[in-house]
Amino acid sequence: MTRLACQTWHTAPVSAAMISAVLDFADVHRDLGGGRTLLRLSLERAARADVILRLGRDAERAVDIGLVWNDREDQIVRVIDDAALRASRQAAWEEAFDLFDAEESEPPPQRLYA
Numbered sequence: 623m624t625r626l627a628c629q630t631w632h633t634a635p636v637s638a639a640m641i642s643a644v645l646d647f648a649d650v651h652r653d654l655g656g657g658r659t660l661l662r663l664s665l666e667r668a669a670r671a672d673v674i675l676r677l678g679r680d681a682e683r684a685v686d687i688g689l690v691w692n693d694r695e696d697q698i699v700r701v702i703d704d705a706a707l708r709a710s711r712q713a714a715w716e717e718a719f720d721l722f723d724a725e726e727s728e729p730p731p732q733r734l735y736a
Contacts, residue, residue, distance in 0.1 A: 633683065633705040640684045641701060643677050648689070657694040660702075662687070 648661035663685050667673060674681045688702035 633686075634680060636687055636701060636703055637680070639677060640680055640687055641689065641698070643673060643681075643684050644687050644689050645691075645698075647673050654690065657692060658699060659691045659693060661689040661691050 649664050649667045650662040652660040668681045668685050686705040690700040692699045
């Protein structure tokens with residue numbers, strides 16, 4: 623039982639449904655040059671009902687996925703998963719907020735010695 627309680631939670635792997643949803647609903651398009659485009663879902667788009675109905679609880683996870691699309695060949699060149707970056711950004715904020723939770727103690731009075 624303790625083994626289950628101590629497990630760390632991992633992010634869900636990228637699924638075919640998430641990739642398909644990014645292809646269908648992508649609202650962020652960045653031209654990378656050479657006939658390639660980076661496709662992404664924005665947070666606002668992922669919060670809409672059509673994306674949530676299609677992906678369910680994985681809708682928020684689909685925001686981490688970026689697809690490099692080749693316009694000439696009409697195919698996916700690369701799938702980019704930024705979930706680790708999101709986790710590191712959240713960890714930095716949590717560390718910053720932990721600074722405010724620490725109990726403040728009075729510093730010892732400064733004494734001059736001659």
